[in-house]
Amino acid sequence: MMAASSDPLAPAVDLREPSGWRRSKNQIMTVLMWLAFVIVLIPLGFVLVTLIAKGADAISWQFLTNSTIPPNVLPLGVDGMGAAVVGTLEITGFATLLAVPLGVLGAVYLNEYGGNGILARLISFMSSVMTGVPSIVMGLFIYIIWVLHFGYSGMAGSFALACLMLPIVIRSSYEMLRLVPDALRQGSYALGATKARVTLTVVLPAALSGIVSGALLAVARAAGETAPLIFTILTVEQTNPNLFSGPDTSLPLQIFSNAQSAYVGANARAWGAALTLVAITFILMIVARIITALFTRNTR
Amino acid sequence: MEEQQDQLKVQQDQEVLPQLDIPDTAPREIPAGPTVFDVQNTSIYYSAFRAVTDVSLTVHENEITAFIGPSGCGKTTVLRSLNRMNDLIVGARVEGDIRYRGVPLYGSNVSPTAVRRRIGMVFQKANPFPKSIYDNIAYGPRINGIRNKGKLDEIVERSLKQAALWDEVKDRLNKSGLGLSGGQAQRLCIARTLAVEPDVVLMDEPCSALDPIATGRIEDLMHEIKSRYTIVIVTHNMQQATRVSDRTAFYSVLRDEKSDTRTGVLVEYGPTAQIFGDPKDSRTQAYVTGRMG
Numbered sequence: 039m040m041a042a043s044s045d046p047l048a049p050a051v052d053l054r055e056p057s058g059w060r061r062s063k064n065q066i067m068t069v070l071m072w073l074a075f076v077i078v079l080i081p082l083g084f085v086l087v088t089l090i091a092k093g094a095d096a097i098s099w100q101f102l103t104n105s106t107i108p109p110n111v112l113p114l115g116v117d118g119m120g121a122a123v124v125g126t127l128e129i130t131g132f133a134t135l136l137a138v139p140l141g142v143l144g145a146v147y148l149n150e151y152g153g154n155g156i157l158a159r160l161i162s163f164m165s166s167v168m169t170g171v172p173s174i175v176m177g178l179f180i181y182i183i184w185v186l187h188f189g190y191s192g193m194a195g196s197f198a199l200a201c202l203m204l205p206i207v208i209r210s211s212y213e214m215l216r217l218v219p220d221a222l223r224q225g226s227y228a229l230g231a232t233k234a235r236v237t238l239t240v241v242l243p244a245a246l247s248g249i250v251s252g253a254l255l256a257v258a259r260a261a262g263e264t265a266p267l268i269f270t271i272l273t274v275e276q277t278n279p280n281l282f283s284g285p286d287t288s289l290p291l292q293i294f295s296n297a298q299s300a301y302v303g304a305n306a307r308a309w310g311a312a313l314t315l316v317a318i319t320f321i322l323m324i325v326a327r328i329i330t331a332l333f334t335r336n337t338r
Numbered sequence: 339m340e341e342q343q344d345q346l347k348v349q350q351d352q353e354v355l356p357q358l359d360i361p362d363t364a365p366r367e368i369p370a371g372p373t374v375f376d377v378q379n380t381s382i383y384y385s386a387f388r389a390v391t392d393v394s395l396t397v398h399e400n401e402i403t404a405f406i407g408p409s410g411c412g413k414t415t416v417l418r419s420l421n422r423m424n425d426l427i428v429g430a431r432v433e434g435d436i437r438y439r440g441v442p443l444y445g446s447n448v449s450p451t452a453v454r455r456r457i458g459m460v461f462q463k464a465n466p467f468p469k470s471i472y473d474n475i476a477y478g479p480r481i482n483g484i485r486n487k488g489k490l491d492e493i494v495e496r497s498l499k500q501a502a503l504w505d506e507v508k509d510r511l512n513k514s515g516l517g518l519s520g521g522q523a524q525r526l527c528i529a530r531t532l533a534v535e536p537d538v539v540l541m542d543e544p545c546s547a548l549d550p551i552a553t554g555r556i557e558d559l560m561h562e563i564k565s566r567y568t569i570v571i572v573t574h575n576m577q578q579a580t581r582v583s584d585r586t587a588f589y590s591v592l593r594d595e596k597s598d599t600r601t602g603v604l605v606e607y608g609p610t611a612q613i614f615g616d617p618k619d620s621r622t623q624a625y626v627t628g629r630m631g
Contacts, residue, residue, distance in 0.1 A: 153428070219465070221461060221463060221465035222465055222467060222468075223426075224423065224426070224459075224461065224465065225461065225465040225466075225467065225527070225530075226467070226477070227423065227426060227454060228421065228423065228454055228458055228459035228461075228531070229454065229455070229458065229477060229478040229481065229530065229531070229534055230451050230452070230453075230454040230455030230456075230478070230481065230482070230534065231451070231481050232451050235481050239477070239481070240467055243468070243469070244467075244468050334468075
């Protein structure tokens with residue numbers, strides 16, 4: 039007030055951002071953050087652009103649905119990748135069915151029931167170890183304990199993929215359950231709910247969207263796996279509608295074999311299959327997000 | 339919108355806020371109804387730590403009983419032992435005899451779930467479930483097996499009306515309970531507790547996060563529902579205790595010089611007017627007159 043009366047034009051207080059090193063530091067950090075963001079986006083953008091540029095030509099209804107995969111020598115436009123699309127959907131879908139419920143239940147046990155007990159610590163440790171197992175080793179494992187006895191099948195592939203997904207689902211679901219505030223559990227207990235009720239009606243719904251995110255991450259990872267399938271489903275050139283018996287094929291396997299080929303047609307098919315795989319994963323993510331949003335529209 | 343309405347209510351409510359002082363005419367002795375809780379020589383431990391020592395008191399039907407005292411004196415611990423919420427804390431242990439309507443609460447064939455269906459609890463921080471307002475209220479009845487939509491509608495409306503929240507939320511029952519203001523959320527939690535028609539409502543500092551207006555509303559609400567429920571409230575606010583309660587229990591911290599350990603003790607228990615107007619214990623006197631704690 040005193041300053042204002044001596045010079046009516048001077049502002050009474052300086053509310054601008056503090057000058058000097060502090061302001062510069064703020065600006066430098068902001069620039070660095072944006073830079074990091076852009077650098078992260080570059081490879082992602084390149085992958086997408088390349089995929090679309092090289093794969094879009096291959097995509098047609100026939101390419102996506104024709105049930106015969108042509109020999110490498112044939113040009114693009116003959117037959118299609120339908121067998122691999124069906125195989126990927128079946129094998130990944132069944133693996134999801136196996137791994138996600140099991141993984142979520144495991145995480146519920148770890149966070150809600152196990153406490154600090156021996157079993158809980160063992161499960162937690164084993165799932166960490168499983169995260170580190172190379173995917174080809176999972177394939178070999180299923181090959182030895184299943185394929186050698188019962189033969190190649192899409193289901194054997196699902197087993198291998200489920201083994202890869204399980205630790206991811208357990209870990210991510212566990213982290214999400216941990217974030218559910220204890221006050222919610224107490225509120226439910228105070229109304230006379232049993233532990234199972236508290237878990238089913240309060241804890242799981244509160245963590246649902248996070249659990250779905252984790253599960254999607256696992257599905258996306260599994261859909262793109264090649265190595266564990268080599269030993270478990272072999273490969274075929276015709277659609278195998280039976281998930282439970284006989285060799286099968288999948289998009290990653292077809293990308294692998296077609297991309298290795300010297301023929302132009304095969305290479306184009308590999309690009310097309312790669313774009314199809316990315317598109318399938320993308321559509322799956324969006325659908326799952328929409329469904330989760332519908333289920334949790336009152337949770338925010 | 340809510341805040342504006344709350345602001346507008348400020349002037350109106352200021353005059354009807356309960357008075358802080360106890361009138362001299364307030365009864366120093368009050369008739370006691372049937373006993374709801376009979377706590378005898380009870381000590382409560384968290385592992386090796388003895389949080390409260392040798393508490394004895396009785397809680398009577400259709401009364402509001404207030405627990406007051408400085409931080410760490412074990413008021414909340416005693417409250418949580420009354421509906422076995424302490425069972426959820428690893429290492430918590432109750433020694434002594436706590437009877438609820440004559441039945442030992444910690445008897446071997448007593449189910450904590452059954453206890454909590456009769457003895458509800460409202461927490462310090464409002465904890466609405468991340469569900470719609472309707473589903474928040476219907477949660478308790480549903481776990482008790484009520485599935486009939488008409489019956490649930492009726493319970494939701496009755497409970498929200500009892501908690502004086504119906505008019506504010508009746509048009510958005512399907513919106514999230516997380517979108518309510520602090521005071522509304524706390525009344526939602528009270529309504530949720532009343533929806534299961536408990537016998538007793540335990541309140542753990544229900545107003546400590548609320549402004550005076552919201553606090554006033556909840557205190558009015560307590561007066562209104564007291565004819566049908568028995569209420570035990572923990573409060574840090576002594577004025578609140580004088581405004582709402584019939585009886586007051588004053589707890590304090592006892593420090594053992596030799597072992598340098600602390601434990602909560604019940605210093606004095608009696609009609610609120612007597613505790614604040616004519617305390618028998620010098621520690622109570624010091625606390626209620628503001629010279630300690």
